Amino acid sequence: MKNKKLIGAIIAIFAAVFVIGVGVSTGDSSVENGSTTEVNTSTTVLHGVYNDEGELITTQGENDVVVSQNAEKIENVLNSNTASDNKNQNNVGSVEVTNSVIDGINNSNKNYKANLKNIPAFSGKPYYVINGNVPGLKSDNQNVKYFEKYSPLDSFGRCGVAYACLGKETMPTEERGEIGQVKPSGWKTAKYNCVDGKYLFNRCHLIGFQLSGENANNRNLITGTRYMNVEGMLPFENMVADYIKETGNHVLYRVTPIFQGDELVARGVQMEAYSVEDNGDGICFNVYCYNNQPSVKIDYATGNSELVDDDTGNKTTTEKRAEKTTSVETSSGSGSSSQEAKYILNTNSKKIHRPTCSSAKKMKESNKQEYTGSKNDLLAQGYTACGICNP
Amino acid sequence: MKIILCLDDNNGMLFNNRRQSRDKTVIEDIISNLKNERVLISSFSEKLFEEFSDSVTVDDDFLKNASGDNICFAENQPLKHFENITEITVYRWNRVYPADFYCDVDFSKFSLISETEFKGNSHDKITKQIFIKR
Structure with a gap:
């Protein structure tokens, strides 16, 4: 040794x-x-x-x-399989990242990597599937160790890759604490009525707190939009967290912030995950989450932002800017869930929208249905509220 | 036939050909509510019921073959073309997961007759809803 x-x-x-x-x-x-x-x-x-x-x-x-x-936690690496205590110590670290074959799919062309040139512009969907959801991660045997690794900040103060083998051992045992003291690269405070919670940017964990227990680790926090945090990354974190809690298995998990040039705010994050004990049968994905916010244009070089008129953040129209702000402010004073109101329903996705919601305007006519009644009745029918307009 | 589903907040069911989530208390609840029936499942769902293999029938065409009051646990099947669905039990995860396969049932054709909540093994709150055809 x-x-x-x-x-x-x-x-x-x-x-x-x-x-x-x-x-x-x-x-x-x-x-x-x-x-x-x-x-x-x-x-x-x-x-x-x-x-x-x-x-x-x-x-x-x-x-x-x-x-x-x-990261500090690497010192706490333990083998979750007690039978492996007698394993060959040269085989420590029973997980690997590979460029070769995963689930029988040849991955040697490195298509698993997020490349901004190949990722379509944000068009209102929070994530984009890379390489058919095949990640560049692979487990080579069942001697599973948990670990977490966070790259040092670069010369611009930007985060790098966060990589972990997640398990129950890495999950938090305490309530989440304050993280306001951390100022990730490109951090600017900005508030918009059209943003859930008003604040455009969140201190966005690369590896979510519910998975890692890492709270105010500045190597794990980037400047991320509320939209990316909640609509993009959180569903994937939820899926992995609940899988681990239910099965006790481990998940190889890598989050890579993708910066363009010297920009301080990431254009997005690549999230890869692969469940170890069942060889990806439970968890296997490779996605790019857009660090965008519908209706807000972001200057990724500085973190500055402005309200725009469409959900992709491409155009600016003062009139529509005012309209959008007004509509949100007005809607915030709407009645309770049991009162009658006008809604637009997406009969395909089972979403409830306000008539002014941008998503409702873009909805296929074949899926659109006007509705007047109580939101509670809709919820009882299996509908859920749109996360953008929050009816 | 009676359908049993597990759905997230967006009525999602699968992502990348994998179920969004699982919870053994849901399976136990399904089994505990059986009388003398068996649950019809596809081979995709077999692992979930491996502790209860005596209570399930595995048939990849189970929806086509089901009739009467057969109980079907559906995870990766479109349902909207099955007119003979009389009852739907939905277990809601009360979470949002990624999804690329959604439940296509038109719930406006069904009435909610029961809603209960319970704590799952890995989910803080699972909501069980029972709908019957209007």
Whole structure:
């Protein structure tokens, strides 16, 4: 073991020299933490490479070489399978990230990576499926260890990849605390009536608190829109969290913020997940969540924003701006769920919309139904309220 | 026939050919409400009922073959073309999950006759709704 650590340390020095050599800032040092001895056991620092222990060595950007480091929790790595206590220690880290084959699908072309050039512009749907939902993650055996790793901030103060093997062990045991002291890159406070909760930006966990228990870790918090947080990322986090709670299984989980150039606010995040014990039978996805907010245009370089007239954030019309603000303010004073009101129903998605809702205007006529009555009756019929107009 | 479904807040059922969620208390509730019947399921649902294999019949064409008061647990089947659905039991997760396959039942043709809540194994609150055809 000592020899292994010695070799690892030598290789780490070579890796660090290489990183400096390519002239890319790594932010924090990868070896600032005494527990990181095992992190730098890779022999090369190449694009998207992980070592035998599933450790991230570089991020996905073609030129953005960032050496990862262990989060504190890596020190608490335990094997959830007690039978594996006798396992070969050289096989520590029984999970890997792969470029090869997952579920029989050849993934060697790296199509699992989010590339902004290939992702359609935001059009009102919170996420886009990458590579047929096949992630670049794979479990190679059943000796499951949990871990969490968060990349150091880069020279712009931006988060990098957050990667974990999640299980009940990583889930929070305490109530969530304050995170207001963290100011992620591009953080600007902005309020709009059209945003649920008014505030455009949330301190958005890369690996959600319900999964990681990581609260105010600045390597895990980015400037994210309310829409991305709630409509984009949260459903996936819910699915993974409930799967873990129900089965006791583990899930490989990687969230990569995708920045364009030197911009301070991520254009979106790539979320990948793969359940370990059942080889992806329970959880398997690869999606890109848009860091957009319907009706708000964001300057991703600075975090500045402005209200616009369509849900994709493309155009600006002062008249419609006023109309939208007024309609939201008016609607906030609407009656209770049991009172009669006019709604627009989507008979396909079973959504309830206000007549002024932008989604209602874009709805297919074949799915649209005007309705006057109580919202409670609709809920009883299986309808749910639109998250945008919140009727 | 009587249909049993599990739905999220958007009436979603599946994402990427996988069920959105599961909870063993739902399965136990289904089984505990059986009288002398068996639940018809497809092979897709077999794992959920592996502890209760004596109470299920696995048939990938179960919806076509069902009749009368047969109880069918549906996870990945379109339902809107089945006119002989007389009752629907919905277990709502009270969560939003990603979905690419939704329940296509027109609930306006059904009346809600019962709604109860219980704590699940992995869900804080599961709502059980029973609808009958109008």
